[in-house]
Amino acid sequence: MASGWSLIIGLIIVVAASLAAWFLSPKGDNQTLWRNTLILSFISCYLMWAIVFLAQWHPLITPKRSDMRPDRVPE
Template sequence: MASGWSLLIGLIIIVAASLAAWFLSPKGENLTVWRSTLILSFVSCYLMWAIVFLAQWHPLIAPKRADMRPDRVPS
């Protein structure tokens, strides 16, 4: 089941991947480009996943049942 630990575990994985990208990126004149691209990609993917995860975990709009008569809708 989904829990708050998923966000923390995902964050730990992203931090580890970002550190690996920082230290293991190829050396040369494009070092900054490699680091920036990899770290920004990791962070962007994590943010997108976290937003979608939280939107499904705590939806802002509750689903409505379509099989109920209008006069029987609970308030």
């Protein structure tokens, strides 16, 4: 089931992956490029997942049944 803990657990995983990318990026001339690319990728993927997750968890528009005729009211 969906819960608010999913967002927190996902955030913890992204922070851990970002810290790992910070400390384990290969040393050299492109170290800053590696760090920035990995950390921005993790954050972007997390934000996209979180926005889609929240949009499905709390939809702005309430779904309507399509198997009913508009002139019939359920009893």
